[in-house]
Amino acid sequence: MPHLVIEYAKNLEDKVSIAALVSSAQEAMSRSGLFAPHTIKTRALAYEQFIAGEKGGSFIHAEIRLLDGRSDREREALSSAVFNCLCQFADGVPAVTVEVREMDSGCYSKRLPF
Numbered sequence: 001m002p003h004l005v006i007e008y009a010k011n012l013e014d015k016v017s018i019a020a021l022v023s024s025a026q027e028a029m030s031r032s033g034l035f036a037p038h039t040i041k042t043r044a045l046a047y048e049q050f051i052a053g054e055k056g057g058s059f060i061h062a063e064i065r066l067l068d069g070r071s072d073r074e075r076e077a078l079s080s081a082v083f084n085c086l087c088q089f090a091d092g093v094p095a096v097t098v099e100v101r102e103m104d105s106g107c108y109s110k111r112l113p114f
Helices: 010-014 018-031 072-088
Strands: 003-009 041-047 059-067 095-103
Touching: 003 010, 003 018, 010 041, 018 041, 018 059, 018 072, 059 072, 072 095
Parallel strands: 003 041, 059 095
Antiparallel strands: 003 059
8 A cells, every 4th residue: 555546648658657756656656755655556548539728739637645643734735746757757747736635444345465
């Protein structure tokens, strides 16, 4: 735990190494010191059909899903670290956003290795 889900406009695949973006974002999460590196789950989802504002060009959005227990300052620092990472890959991308969401631990289930 946590989950980092990166959504992006599929048209960026011609300009951006999505594998490098995912790896770099995973590393930014790890460098935060808030999680054991082996617990971070990062993935990327491409969208072919989207409208991103009036211009509609492209976007990168990251959603960080966490269980509760982190301070406002920790969540803000994590958001900033991931945002700065995404911006390194976003030359010419008009919309880059990051959202941190706390999950209800009572409603989260997971299967652990034996």
